[in-house]
Amino acid sequence: MAINVARYELNGNIGWGVVADGGITPLIGTYETTGDFIRQGREEARSIAASGTENNIPLDHVTLLSPVTHNQQYVCQGTNYVSHLVESGIDPETQTFNMIFRKASSCIAPPNTDVIRPAHVKLLDYELELGLVFGKKIDGPVHVTWDNLADYVAALVVNNDISARDVQLPQWQFYKGKSYRTFGPTGPWLTLIDQDDVKQIPKLHLQLFVNGKGRQDALADDLFFQPPETLTELSGVQDFAEGDLLATGTPGGVAMQAPKSKLLMFVSKLIPEAKKWEVFMNKNENNPDFLRPGDVIQSRIATDDGTLDLGTQTNKIIQG
Numbered sequence: 001m002a003i004n005v006a007r008y009e010l011n012g013n014i015g016w017g018v019v020a021d022g023g024i025t026p027l028i029g030t031y032e033t034t035g036d037f038i039r040q041g042r043e044e045a046r047s048i049a050a051s052g053t054e055n056n057i058p059l060d061h062v063t064l065l066s067p068v069t070h071n072q073q074y075v076c077q078g079t080n081y082v083s084h085l086v087e088s089g090i091d092p093e094t095q096t097f098n099m100i101f102r103k104a105s106s107c108i109a110p111p112n113t114d115v116i117r118p119a120h121v122k123l124l125d126y127e128l129e130l131g132l133v134f135g136k137k138i139d140g141p142v143h144v145t146w147d148n149l150a151d152y153v154a155a156l157v158v159n160n161d162i163s164a165r166d167v168q169l170p171q172w173q174f175y176k177g178k179s180y181r182t183f184g185p186t187g188p189w190l191t192l193i194d195q196d197d198v199k200q201i202p203k204l205h206l207q208l209f210v211n212g213k214g215r216q217d218a219l220a221d222d223l224f225f226q227p228p229e230t231l232t233e234l235s236g237v238q239d240f241a242e243g244d245l246l247a248t249g250t251p252g253g254v255a256m257q258a259p260k261s262k263l264l265m266f267v268s269k270l271i272p273e274a275k276k277w278e279v280f281m282n283k284n285e286n287n288p289d290f291l292r293p294g295d296v297i298q299s300r301i302a303t304d305d306g307t308l309d310l311g312t313q314t315n316k317i318i319q320g
Helices: 034-051 082-087 195-203 227-235 262-268 273-284
Strands: 003-010 013-020 023-026 063-065 074-078 099-102 115-117 128-134 153-160 190-192 204-210 213-219 245-247 296-303 309-319
Touching: 003 034, 003 309, 013 034, 034 128, 034 153, 034 190, 128 204, 128 296, 153 245, 153 296, 153 309, 190 309, 195 204, 227 245
Parallel strands: 074 245, 115 309
Antiparallel strands: 003 013, 003 063, 003 190, 013 023, 074 099, 128 153, 128 245, 153 190, 204 213, 204 296, 296 309
């Protein structure tokens, strides 16, 4: 059965605790990293959840930290929801490869952090994503299926892949445009899963609001490359450790939109590169959907029946 475990700070001390009934019940063990908790703390968390959490600390008495620590890898999938492929101008039937990239782990931030918009950035975008936290070391090719997914994925988590589009696209800088500090709010907690919970993953409902207005609304069932397929592919490429994070892509509804006209898309390929990006910047600077200082994002992932509840983030945009 799924349980929620948060990493928090109270009176200068950092700990982990089971979240239930509006509060947090501390674990006795100390776990410096997410990997340490995944390896050594999961059984303690399940034991506490089973024995009852009525004597907990109210959640508003603690400061929630990111449950994924900076030492862990932060790997991402791009254009991985059918709805996002369409709004990006990509025909899903022509999607033949899984787009993988990295974000700097130093951009991982607490779930309710203020997101800093760098002074030179104007096109700041949001991307709500379902995060998978690795539960098992991978150092060679493995075949992951829905039937053994919980052997490799210990937990699910809310993640927001904040992006500076005016750095990412004109400069061809995915890594730089997505890696500024605070560009990876993660949490509020890890939702530990077992194999019985795996069937609920496609039913997870992703919702993002900006200033109370809905922008993204989709089920994880819309994922183009589902987790077993992606983990199998990545295991043939690189190693993973317990606690590493894979962000699985964002649904449609981001601020950045491809030209609606096929003629305009064709013409854009004929003009010089510098001129194309000048037009791009002039057009998008007036797009009100990009994030501005003072905007507030709320991001939530849960099944509609509450079987899995990954929680809600609230982030305010501030000027850097």
